[in-house]
Amino acid sequence: MLAFLxxxxxxxxxxxxxxTLLVFALIRMIPGDPVEAMSGERGMDPARxxxxxxxxxxxxxxxxxxxxxxxxxxxxxxxxxIVSHEPVLREFIDRFPATFELALCAILFAMALGIPAGMxxxxxxxxxxxxxVMGVSLAGYSMPIFWWALLLILFFSVHLGxxxxxxxxxxxxxxxxxxxxxxxxTWLSGEEGAFRSAAAHLILPAIALGTIPLAxxxxxxxxxxxxxxxxxxxxxxxxxxxxxxxxxxxxxLRNALIPVVTVLGLQVGVLMGGAVLTETIFAWPGIxxxxxxxxxxxxxxxxxxxxxLTATLVIxxxxxxDLLYGVINPRIRHPR
Amino acid sequence: xxxxxxxxxxPVAELWRDFARNPGAVGGLLVVLGLVCCxxxxxxxxxxxxxxxYRDAILTPPAWVxxxxxxxxxxxxPVGRDLLSRLIHGTRLSLGIGLVSVALSLGxxxxxxxxxxxxxGWVGTAIMRLMDILLALPSLLLAVAVVAVLGPGLANxxxxxxxxxxxxxxxxTHAAVVSERDKEYVLASRIAGAGTARLxxxxxxxxxxxxxxxxxxxxFSTAILDAAALGFLxxxxxxxxxxxxxxxxxxxxxxxxxxxxxxxPGIAIFIAVLAFNLMGxxxxxxxxxxxxx
Numbered sequence: 001m002l003a004f005l006x007x008x009x010x011x012x013x014x015x016x017x018x019x020t021l022l023v024f025a026l027i028r029m030i031p032g033d034p035v036e037a038m039s040g041e042r043g044m045d046p047a048r049x050x051x052x053x054x055x056x057x058x059x060x061x062x063x064x065x066x067x068x069x070x071x072x073x074x075x076x077x078x079x080x081x082i083v084s085h086e087p088v089l090r091e092f093i094d095r096f097p098a099t100f101e102l103a104l105c106a107i108l109f110a111m112a113l114g115i116p117a118g119m120x121x122x123x124x125x126x127x128x129x130x131x132x133v134m135g136v137s138l139a140g141y142s143m144p145i146f147w148w149a150l151l152l153i154l155f156f157s158v159h160l161g162x163x164x165x166x167x168x169x170x171x172x173x174x175x176x177x178x179x180x181x182x183x184x185x186t187w188l189s190g191e192e193g194a195f196r197s198a199a200a201h202l203i204l205p206a207i208a209l210g211t212i213p214l215a216x217x218x219x220x221x222x223x224x225x226x227x228x229x230x231x232x233x234x235x236x237x238x239x240x241x242x243x244x245x246x247x248x249x250x251x252x253l254r255n256a257l258i259p260v261v262t263v264l265g266l267q268v269g270v271l272m273g274g275a276v277l278t279e280t281i282f283a284w285p286g287i288x289x290x291x292x293x294x295x296x297x298x299x300x301x302x303x304x305x306x307x308x309l310t311a312t313l314v315i316x317x318x319x320x321x322d323l324l325y326g327v328i329n330p331r332i333r334h335p336r
Numbered sequence: 337x338x339x340x341x342x343x344x345x346x347p348v349a350e351l352w353r354d355f356a357r358n359p360g361a362v363g364g365l366l367v368v369l370g371l372v373c374c375x376x377x378x379x380x381x382x383x384x385x386x387x388x389x390y391r392d393a394i395l396t397p398p399a400w401v402x403x404x405x406x407x408x409x410x411x412x413x414p415v416g417r418d419l420l421s422r423l424i425h426g427t428r429l430s431l432g433i434g435l436v437s438v439a440l441s442l443g444x445x446x447x448x449x450x451x452x453x454x455x456x457g458w459v460g461t462a463i464m465r466l467m468d469i470l471l472a473l474p475s476l477l478l479a480v481a482v483v484a485v486l487g488p489g490l491a492n493x494x495x496x497x498x499x500x501x502x503x504x505x506x507x508x509t510h511a512a513v514v515s516e517r518d519k520e521y522v523l524a525s526r527i528a529g530a531g532t533a534r535l536x537x538x539x540x541x542x543x544x545x546x547x548x549x550x551x552x553x554x555x556f557s558t559a560i561l562d563a564a565a566l567g568f569l570x571x572x573x574x575x576x577x578x579x580x581x582x583x584x585x586x587x588x589x590x591x592x593x594x595x596x597x598x599x600x601p602g603i604a605i606f607i608a609v610l611a612f613n614l615m616g617x618x619x620x621x622x623x624x625x626x627x628x629x
Contacts, residue, residue, distance in 0.1 A: 011468075018469035029485050138617075142610040144561055146568045147584060147602030150591060154599075158592050273476030277565055281588070291477075292569055295484040307481050311473050318472075 004326050012319050016312065017070075023308045024069050027300055034058055037300045040082035078305030083297055088305035091290065097180025098168060099286030102278070103271040105202055106210035107264070114214040115260065118221025122229060122256075123248055133218060140215030146277045149208035153281075156204060163200050166283035170197040205282040209274045213267040220263045224256040231255075258329050265321025269314050354622035361618020367611035374427040382421035383407065386578045390416040395594050411596040414586065419596065422578035423604050429579045430608060433494050434559040438552050440498035442505050446548065449509020450536045453517060464510060467503035475500045479562055483571040490579070493572040497562050501555050508551055512544030546623040553616035557609040564605045580605045 030037050035052050036044075044052070053059050057068050072078070078088040121133035157165045164170070168182050175182075175189035183202065186194035228234065229252055237247045276288035283289070287310060294302035345353070355361055374381060384390075390408075394416040397404045404411065410419040448467075452460040470478065482496035483489075516522060517540060525539045564581030566572030573579035583601040590597045 014465060015469050015472050018465065019472065022469065026481060026485050138613060139610065142557065142606060142613050144564055144602060144605045146565060147605060150584065150588065150598050150602065154591055154595060269474040273474035276476055276480060280569060291480065295480065296570065303484050307477065310477060314474060315472050
């Protein structure tokens with residue numbers, strides 16, 4: 001297991017370094033002056049310019065600048081937002097729970113519907129149920145999620161009036177921040193209606209964000225199930241006289257889930273990308289909305305730090321998934 | 337050997353036979369052909385100019401709804417432009433973005449993949465590691481980052497999407513080249529005196545094309561979707577371009593009053609993406625020898 005871990009790390013560390021290089025280069029490729037870009041000030045006097053040039057370390061050779069950037073980034077110093085003058089890491093940490101809560105609910109929604117739907121489609125192969133599940137899944141896969149989100153708002157919020165249009169919580173409530181996860185914080189606060197309000201705000205964004213993972217999971221579960229259902233041990237289980245449900249759930253699903261777990265890990269990237277759109281539409285105060293606003297405001301330290309942190313997060317989660325994959329599937333750990 | 341009883345079908349005919357068996361794929365192909373026609377003949381098909389503002393017809397509902405006018409079949413937008421005409425002209429932009437970004441990434445992807453596959457030293461490793469880094473970033477985030485650097489706009493959105501698509505083609509080409517390069521026909525060609533460039537493009541590349549064609553078709557749907565997403569975020573095509581995603585960007589405030597402004601551009605994106613996905617799936621099934629017979 002240790003060898004496997006080291007092998008995975010040998011791939012992850014260069015990727016991380018590559019991303020720091022990319023992000024470092026990014027800020028230097030912006031047309032115009034990097035001092036003005038980093039400080040957000042324009043037409044400053046030469047003395048101030050020289051001072052800032054030195055402060056940002058832009059007067060030193062590029063390799064030195066890179067290693068300083070890397071050293072600071074590893075210590076968690078990603079600079080200060082031009083707009084709010086808050087440290088970038090602080091802003092990221094403040095907003096992360098909102099995105100985490102949204103992404104978690106989205107993926108739970110996707111799993112709760114996608115895996116059973118994929119199983120059903122595989123068991124009832126080439127039946128109307130199968131065609132229906134695959135058709136809906138292809139449609140979900142082709143859906144522009146920002147439009148899907150607008151349709152959900154149009155129907156559930158505007159037409160039926162069931163859910164609020166945007167935000168995380170009704171302004172009536174102000175639960176003390178404990179975990180940063182609104183569902184848990186409102187639950188802990190015990191305020192009447194607060195939890196309901198948080199859940200009502202969360203449901204549409206979670207559905208919108210979870211739709212593409214749902215479609216992917218359904219397709220993946222179906223094809224993994226079809227592979228497994230052909231195996232001899234399934235026939236043996238059936239021959240023993242086990243109930244069809246038991247064969248599918250206890251025997252087939254376990255092995256079919258192995259590729260599904262990998263796909264699940266890959267969804268983290270999809271979720272972070274989708275969060276940019278979903279959060280913008282629902283005014284959800286998370287990482288995605290923060291990044292887009294930073295781009296519009298030319299808040300380059302936030303853009304730089306935010307992309308680095310998000311990419312690192314995706315790499316780390318993928319690493320964890322890879323390791324989990326090694327745990328549930330010993331064939332990966334001991335090749336041949 | 338002069339009396340061959342049955343000639344094997346021409347590869348293209350065989351491909352078409354396999355493709356035509358899949359009704360979804362044929363449907364996708366027909367829709368794509370329709371979209372291409374819309375893009376080519378937009379000037380004749382569109383009843384109005386896509387940018388002319390009819391001040392007397394602001395937010396007119398579709399023709400079949402009370403208050404609608406026959407001349408504006410799908411209604412008008414908040415500044416009185418005909419939605420149908422904008423959607424038809426938008427086809428040109430979306431397909432154009434797809435074409436340019438897929439062509440860019442396919443071209444560079446094949447080149448890099450071939451180089452990576454043929455050079456067994458550090459060059460190949462460096463290219464493939466770089467692609468891994470690009471793949472580690474969420475695709476939309478990467479596109480957003482590129483646009484953040486280059487600045488918002490249609491051309492920059494295309495470059496960003498090309499960069500996002502690039503690693504897929506590099507990896508596919510690389511994988512195909514690695515499996516082909518040591519085969520005997522390549523060795524024979526090398527012994528016959530073929531240079532590396534000839535080996536790459538004339539001997540090996542034709543045998544790697546099948547997965548690339550499928551990926552290019554699916555790349556179109558990704559490109560259209562990502563371009564629309566960038567347009568929606570205000571980072572892609574800028575007003576007054578009738579880009580489908582950008583058309584939705586301003587629609588949010590009319591969600592209560594004018595559903596048609598919100599609905600139709602999305603349907604256009606959805607249909608285009610779905611058609612390319614269906615076609616790509618069909619092509620994959622038809623080109624994959626493992627699934628045949």
